[in-house]
Amino acid sequence: MTEVVATNETILVVGGGISGMTAALEAAETGKNVVLVEKNPAIGGRTSQLYRYFPKLCHPICGLEINLRRLKSNPRIRLLTMAEVTGITGAKGDYTATIRITPRYVNANCTACGDCAKAVGAEIPNPFNYGLNKMKAAYLPNKMAYPMRFVLDKSIIGTPDADKAKAACKYNAIDLDMQEETVQIKAGAVVWATGWQPYDANKIQPYGYDRFKNVITSVEFERLADPHGPTSGKILRPSDGKEAKNVAFIQCAGSRDENHLRHCSRICCMASLKQTNYVEERYGNEGKSTIYYIDIRAIDRFEDFYAKVQANPNVSFIKSKVAKVTQDDASGDVILHGVNTEGYHRYATPHDLCVLAVGMEPSVKGANIPAEILADSSGFIEADPANGAFFGAGCASNALDVNRSVQSATAAALRAIQVVNRVAKAEV
C-alpha cells in the first residue's frame, strides 16, 4: 500500500511537466511539504519530447536535468507516478484529493538493466514518440526517465510474456500482483499543472492527416529530428523512408479557427521557425523549408529569432492559409493548394513532407477537472478568486512557452505558499 503523509499544510501539485516540477520545487525549497502527482510513468512532460528548445536551440535535457537534481535532493517532495487525481473536495486551506494509482508492476529494486525487455516478445506503440514507432511491452519510458524505472504494460499481464519478464529479472524487481490503489490526501492548496495536448489533427479534414502518411504534426516532427527518436534523428518521411528535404509547414492548423480552437496557440509560429533549423541542420543547403502562414506571431523578444530565419535563403514564407492538401499517389508527395494573398496567386505546390503546426489545448479541459473550477472558453484555468486555493500553472492556464510556463508556475507556487502559511498560523 502506498503511504502518503499529508496535512492541510501540504501543497498538492498535479502534473509533473516543467510547470509542475517548478511549482513543486519552489514550494519545497521554502520548506513546504509537497505531493507531486504525475499521470505518466516518468516526469518531464512535453518538454522532454522536444528535440531542441527555442530561443537558444539547446537540448531540453539540460534544463530538465537541473530540475531533476533539485528534485532528487529534496526530501519534502513526495512523487507519485502513474497517478491521477479523480476528485477534489473541500475549500481553500482544507482540501481532500482522491488519487488513483495504476500498477507499474515494477518496484524500487529496478536497476533499469533492460533484461526484462529482452525477454518480452510483445510490442506496443511508443507514446513518447507519439506512436511513430513501437517498443517492447516492458519498457523504460524514455532515456532520461525519472524515476529511472521500467514499466510492464498492462496488456501483457496474465500472459506468458509477463512470466518471462519476471524470470529474466535478477533483482526481484517485478511484482505481478500489484493492484490499482486509491489514496486520499489532505492539502491546503492545489497547483494544477496538467499542461497541454496537441489538437486532434484528424479533425482538420482538408489537410488529410488521417489519409496521407506524409502529413504529420509538429510534435511528431520534433521526434523525427531527435537522435533518440524513431528515425535516429534523420528526417525521413513516414510513407517510404525518403529523406524529407523539401518540408512545408502549415501554421494555425486548428488554431484561430471557429471550427476548431478559437485561440491563437502562441507557440506554434516559434516552433515552426525553430523546426526550419532542424531541416537545415540535417540537409544543409539542400534542406528547404516553406512556411505557409496568416501572420507570424513571434511573441515579444523572439522577433530577432524570426528576423534571422527570414534572412535564411533556405526558408520561404508564403502568406496564405492553405486551403487543402492532396497527395500524388505515384511519388507520395503532398501537394498544398491555396492562394498566396500577396498578389492573389493560386498555387498547387508539391513537398516531400507537410508538418501541421497544430494548436495547443489544455490536456484536462476546465470542465473535466474533478473540482469546481472557472475556466475560459478554451478550457484554460482562469486566475479567479472563485477558484479558492486552486491555482492553474503553465499550459493548464494558457498556451505558453517554457520560459513563461516557469514564471507562471513560480507565481502559482507563491500563491499556494501564502495559503498554507495562513493555515499554519491559524493552527498555532
Added chain:
Amino acid sequence: MSNLSSQAAAQYNNNFLKEVEAMVEEGNWVKMCMQCGVCSGSCPTNFQAGWDHPPQEIFMMIRAGKREEVLNSQSMWMCTSCYNCIVRCPRKLPITHIMHGLANYAHRLGLAPKNQPTRHFAKLFWNNCIQTGRVNELKLSLGLYFKDGFKQGIINGLAMKDVALGLLKAKRLNPFELFKAHGCKDQKGIHAMLKKAHEIEERRKAIKTA
C-alpha cells in the same frame, strides 16, 4: 453615378464599409475577415475568366473604400453558391450570402455590369416566372439564346437542335407553349402576393437614414 447610388454613398460619408454593413445582406460580417485566403483557395470557380476578384480580395477592397470597383465587379455574379468557402472560413463569415448580398445591392443601385450573363439569366427567369406563376422553359431558353443578338441566337438554337428534338420526342417540350403558356390557377392572387412582397422588400432595403 446613378442618383440612388450617389445618395447612398453620401449617406455613409463615402465610408464604403459602413455602407456595406448597413445596406448589404450579412454585410456586417465583412470586418471580421482576417485575410487568410482560405476562401479564395477553396473556391472551385474563382480562377475562371469572369472572376475579377476572389471573395477575400472583395472584402479587402470594401475596407479600402473601392466602391465603384466592387459594385461594378462581375465576381459576385460568378459565385455558384457551392458553400466551400463558408465551410472552411476560420472566422465563419457567411461568404456566399455576402457575395449575393453585394450582387443584389449593386443591381438595386444600377451599378451591376450590364450584359453580365448570370444577371441576365436571373432577370429573364424572374420576369418569366412572375407572369403566370410558372416558368415557361421554352421562352426562357430562347431568351437566353438570343441574348447576344438575332444572328447569334440562331446559331445557339441550331447548336442545341438535337436536344430540342429529343425533348419533343419524349414529350418534354411543347412548341405551342410559345403562344399560350399554361399558368397557375390563381394568377391574380400570385400577382397580389408578389406586389406585397415587393413593397415590404423596398421598405426594408430603403437607404437607411441615421
